Amino acid sequence: MEYFLQQLINGITLGSIYGLIAIGYTMVYGIIGMINFAHGEIFMIGSFIALTVFLALAAIGVTFLPLVLLLMVIVAMVCTAAWGWTIERVAYRPLRGSFRLAPLITAIGMSIFLQNFVQITQGARVKPLPPQIQGGLILMNNPNGIVVQISWMQIIIIAMTIVLMAGFSLLISKTSLGRQQRACEQDRKMASLLGVNVDRTISLTFVIGASLAAVAGMMYLLYYGVIDFYIGFIAGVKAFTAAVLGGIGSLPGAMLGGLAIGLIETFWSGYFSVEYKDVAAFSILAIVLIFMPSGLLGRPEVEKV
Amino acid sequence: MLKQNRNWTDNPILSVEHLTMRFGGLVAIDDLSFDVGRGDITALIGPNGAGKTTVFNCVTGFYKPTEGRIALRRDQHATDEALHELTRSGRQYSETDKGSIFLLERMTDFRITEVAGVARTFQNIRLFGGMTVLENLLVAQHNKLMRASGLTIGGLLGLPGYRRAADAAKDTAIEWLRRVDLLDRADDPAADLPYGAQRRLEIVRALCTDPVLLCLDEPAAGLNPRESTELNTLLKYIRDEHGVSVLLIEHDMGVVMEISDHIIVLDYGKKISDGTAAAVRSDPKVIAAYLGVDDEEVDDVERDLNVKTGHDATAGGSL
Structure with missing residues (x-):
């Protein structure tokens, strides 16, 4: 029981990170029907920017932790959002209106480019960050010596995710930008006829997705303590899986899918074998898609005949 | 309630001049010129494939016309000189004390709605x-x-x-x-x-x-008689109480004849008639186009028409 609880906490933490990345996939898919394969790399860049900010602040002697974390989050979000905007502008917008596979290929190209760019500029070796936030809350401490604890870091990750998700849901459901975003998702041409600047709305979608991925990147850095230029690939594939599992195009679906993938992975490693955790995650994806082709919360596409 | 004055010559809100749209070898619109009066309900009618929707697509920026000018005068005192000046300047629109003019063929879709003030609906519902x-x-x-x-x-x-x-x-x-x-x-x-x-x-x-200009593509399609009557009331309300000029494509002649101040008839991308509902209804060319007569007969009808209503057709024509 204690073991189960501990795994549950770990799973939710991991799932939060996946969920935040998955939002970026699902939003972009929703609005332009394209899988942005470079999104994993955006996450990786986010964590590198966070690390750079941390080191820069340490170099000038700023060590007050809450301030450091706040600056890390803000700078990472802003800079990564700029990356997201630029990528859309350079690699995807010129190809809008060309055949469907073209932006998919540039997305893969962009992903390779970003990986190599970071490898060359930052070096291929893993970058460590000593743990900054230690300790935690002990929830259960039974005589056999099994301890259930939730670390401060995990609390921060889960809380941060909840706050971001709440803000993001508010943005989508209540603000004019959110309405435009949903309108473009349903009928881009019609939205533009109502005076909606579709290109700008798409750019903002990339910006929002990238800034959420940046937060995920920073939390990954703080949680695991090591990053390298390759982390974007695996995290990206997992988050993409989460988006598909939840129903691609559905925002609550992305979050739910993220949690599901995180939990599956953690429980599988906890009870069976760590080596096969990815196999487990992807098998469950395959099974779910066989029985629910549009994912957990996705709307089935109705084709008019 | 039809207005007697000819708003479309005296006070046009939209002037389409020498509009031509080619798709490869197909000429969908051929040197079409017409004016839409400010505060009028103007109907664009014609048999299927006459190019009505293509005109709409050009006006609302879906298509870049092959040739021609589409000028929207937002306010009444926009002069012809100001329009010429704007055309020469290469800009998309000018908002000066000489009046706001927009050259729609130079603008892209969302700017046409946002800046110029043209809205449209489609034949099929796109909510x-x-x-x-x-x-x-x-x-x-x-x-x-x-x-x-x-x-x-x-x-x-x-x-x-x-x-x-x-x-x-x-x-x-x-x-x-x-x-x-x-x-x-x-x-x-x-x-x-x-x-x-x-x-x-x-x-x-x-x-x-x-x-300022509302373009409706077959708003009465699929409506039952009661609903079409409601539509008529709504369109008149829009015109009379909100001062919005309406340009509509419609096949339901009941709607067209009842509410239109001005009717333009297209056939094979050309304008064949232009005037009030009464004038258009009795135009032999329109009847020929709708009933579908042989080419030779059309020539006969056209000859008849030139004799009978030649001066009328030019008076109601373009600039």
Whole structure:
């Protein structure tokens, strides 16, 4: 029981990170029907920017932790959002209106480019960050010596995710930008006829997705303590899986899918074998898609005949 | 209630001049010129494939015309000199004390709605089905809202300026919903409305963008007689109370003849008749085009027409 609880906490933490990345996939898919394969790399860049900010602040002697974390989050979000905007502008917008596979290929190209760019500029070796936030809350401490604890870091990750998700849901459901975003998702041409600047709305979608991925990147850095230029690939594939599992195009679906993938992975490693955790995650994806082709919360596409 | 004055020659809001649209070898519109009067309901009619929707697509920026000028004069005192000056300058539009003029063929789609004030609907219904009825109308007012919210940040924080703008937008939407009897369905998904109601919603959604010219592509298609009568009332209300000029494509001659101040008839991409409902109805060319006569007979009919109504056709023609 204690073991189960501990795994549950770990799973939710991991799932939060996946969920935040998955939002970026699902939003972009929703609005332009394209899988942005470079999104994993955006996450990786986010964590590198966070690390750079941390080191820069340490170099000038700023060590007050809450301030450091706040600056890390803000700078990472802003800079990564700029990356997201630029990528859309350079690699995807010129190809809008060309055949469907073209932006998919540039997305893969962009992903390779970003990986190599970071490898060359930052070096291929893993970058460590000593743990900054230690300790935690002990929830259960039974005589056999099994301890259930939730670390401060995990609390921060889960809380941060909840706050971001709440803000993001508010943005989508209540603000004019959110309405435009949903309108473009349903009928881009019609939205533009109502005076909606579709290109700008798409750019903002990339910006929002990238800034959420940046937060995920920073939390990954703080949680695991090591990053390298390759982390974007695996995290990206997992988050993409989460988006598909939840129903691609559905925002609550992305979050739910993220949690599901995180939990599956953690429980599988906890009870069976760590080596096969990815196999487990992807098998469950395959099974779910066989029985629910549009994912957990996705709307089935109705084709008019 | 037909107005007797010829608004389209004296005070045009939209002037289409020498519009030509070719798709490869196919000439969809061939040197078409016409004017739409300010405050008029103007109908664009013609047999299937005459190029009516292509004209709409050019006016609303879907297509770049192969040739021609499409000028929208937002206010009355926009002079011809100002128009020539603008055309020469290569700019898209000018808003000076000489009047606001927009050259629609140079503008891209969302700017035409946002800046010039032209709204349109389609033959098929294109509501945002997953959004509520009210939200559909709010999307159309987003330009006001975006400005008020300081690009969303104010909206997230709920600043007073944004709240006011949001309330005003909601009031406008509710006013329109009341007008078309949809107020009790405001929070339902738009896709759940019956067909006739969806049509009405599309029209008021276009009106929520605050247009000066409203282009409706077959608004009466698929409506039952009672609904078409309601549509007539709505269109007259829009013209009379809101001063919006209406350009519509319609096959339902009951609607066209009853509400139009001005009718333009197209056939094979050319204008074959242009005038008031009474003038167009009795034009032999129009009858020939609608009934489908042989080419030789058309020549005969045209000869007849030139004899009978030659001077009338030129008087109602382009600039």
